[in-house]
Amino acid sequence: KHTTENAAQREEREGPFGGSAPSLESESPQERIAARRLRIAARKEAEKRLELGIGAQPQVEKKEEELPAAFPETRKQWKQSQKKMLEEIDMYKETISSFQVESDARLLIRSSEILEAQRLREEKLEILAKSDLEDLKLMEEKCAEATAKNTPQELFEALEDLKQLGAEKIEVRKKVIEDLLGEIREADLSYETELKRDAEQIYLMVQKKQELKSSFKELQRKELDQIQSSLLDEEKAFLSSSYEKWEQKRKEIPYKQQEQFLEMMKQKEEHEDQLDELKVKKINEFTRMKSTLETQADLLQLKLEKAKAAKFLNDEKLDFSRQVVGFCEMEKSQIKSKQKRKLIKLYDTLKDLKAKCTQANKQSLEGKKALTDANKQASQKYRDMQKRSRDFAANAAKTHQEMRQMLEEEAMDLIQRALSLDQQIQAHIIDLDWVPPPMPFKARSPYQPQQTEAAESSTSKSARTAVDPESEQRVLQLLCEEASFLLDPDLLQLLSCMPKQEQTFIKLELICFALGIEKIEDLHGLVEFFVEYKQREKMGSSDIVRPDQVVKVLKAFTAQYSKRRQVSRSEDAVTRGRSADDSGDWESTASILPESKFRIWDILEDALKQYLSVLTVRFQTLAETRQLKQEITKLRALLQTY
Incomplete structure (x- = not known):
């Protein structure tokens, strides 16, 4: 609106284009159109000059x-x-x-x-x-x-x-x-x-x-x-x-x-x-x-x-x-005052919201920083926890036993409370004789985890001999050289083009996959098995194991490793059976009260709700009568004033 008024005043004072040539950067669109037309005309004139050979x-x-x-x-x-x-x-x-x-x-x-x-x-x-x-x-x-x-x-x-x-x-x-x-x-x-x-x-x-x-x-x-x-x-x-x-x-x-x-x-x-x-x-x-x-x-x-x-x-x-x-x-003057009050309230709420927004932004930034720090700490702790997991296995079993006992006690308390509520409803509200229901769940002995094999594994770990990094490197190099029959010959041809360090690393990975080794601890166990085999055979040579005996050592290690895996699978099956029995007991505790009791409770709840609705209607009518009385008194006061 202001721009159109200014353009009209300018046209009245200085003509259509203000006394000067129209420009493309002016505010009025008419002046810009005129400037474009002038530019097109100048271009055509230049073309004519070029055709005539003047310019x-x-x-x-x-x-x-x-x-x-x-x-x-x-x-x-x-x-x-x-x-x-x-x-x-x-x-x-x-x-x-x-x-x-x-x-x-x-x-x-x-x-x-x-x-x-x-x-x-x-x-x-x-x-x-x-x-x-x-x-x-x-x-x-x-x-x-x-x-x-x-x-x-x-x-x-x-x-x-x-x-x-x-x-x-x-x-x-x-x-x-x-x-x-x-x-x-x-x-x-x-x-x-x-x-x-x-x-x-x-x-x-x-x-x-x-x-x-x-x-x-x-x-x-x-x-x-x-x-x-x-x-x-x-x-x-x-x-x-x-x-x-x-x-x-x-x-x-x-x-x-x-x-x-x-x-x-x-x-x-x-x-x-x-x-x-x-x-x-x-x-x-x-x-x-x-x-x-x-x-x-x-x-x-x-x-x-x-x-x-x-x-x-x-x-x-x-x-x-x-x-x-x-x-x-x-609106009238009274409505204006009300709007002013509302505006003041809205400005206050807006300021509060802005302050809350800034606080939330600060908290989010702090939370991001804290999360990044926590992520770094968690990644460092995870490496430590992998080493300490076996030491804390016994403590975890104990805590599981204690938690199970606590949950059983809480379940018994809840069952007793439910039975006492049922007894009160039947005795005091319905006036019926209460008969205690049968208890379907079994009294179980406390959970005792088997720790013999874990202890054996920990003792076997402590009994392991420490291996030097040089000897470990030699064992791994010997494995890469002598156990290459486990790999595909086409794959070996592809690996021959790569550098030696990467070649050995990929060969080791593939040999571990062929033997079924998935953890680094099992790889360390393989190296220690090679060292123990040398001590048992009492070899005097500088090498850890002779190259012709590598296949024999690998067969012995795979037999021992397969026995360990079978033992771990049997332990997992036992723990799964225990958890299935526990779930059946917990389901039986949930169905201790029959559905007929719950129906009676629902009927009582509906009746009490109806009674409460009647009371609320009465309360509302009382409040309305009070308001009407107040309005009557106000009208009487107005009549007296007028």
């Missing part, structure tokens, strides 16, 4: 001088390609300017429609304000007439009339508000459709730009190919003519002909260099053109986004001003 003669002469004099056809081809390129560039600029002019015209139409709608809305609001003033005068007159009356019945009737008038005015106001909201919705829908139309226009413009780019590239390639072909033809003709002359003069002066041949070769090299330079120049010009076009497209996109943001802000400001004007004209 750009020296540049063409320079480009022609760069080409050699022996190639007239290439000069012609060069001029034709240059003209075609200029025509393509002008077409590209004209399409972009036409898109811009169309968008500005659409903006002008939209702004005029918005101004017309605003004018009509303001006229309606002025008419409503006048009618409200007349109704207020009527209400004041009726209030004066009501105060003049003496009987309470007449006063009550006058008050009822005033209430009806107020209700009618409120309904009128609601209709006005609904009409304004409908207009706002229609404006939002039209704005969304315009945004979609602009997006489609931008998409079409981008497609057109891409098509022009592709056509420009194809034209450049064709022109370059034509120039190259003409150059090659002329070069061949030139070579053939020079070769004939050389053949004629060779018989007479061989030395001179040789020099001429050398000069011809030099000329050929120079021509090739010139061709390369021309290619490089064309490529550089194309890249420059591409970069400029891309920058122009980015600038246009930024301007479009700024225009959208400005339009959105203006719409928001207009909506807010309309709402403020409507509320100020509709």
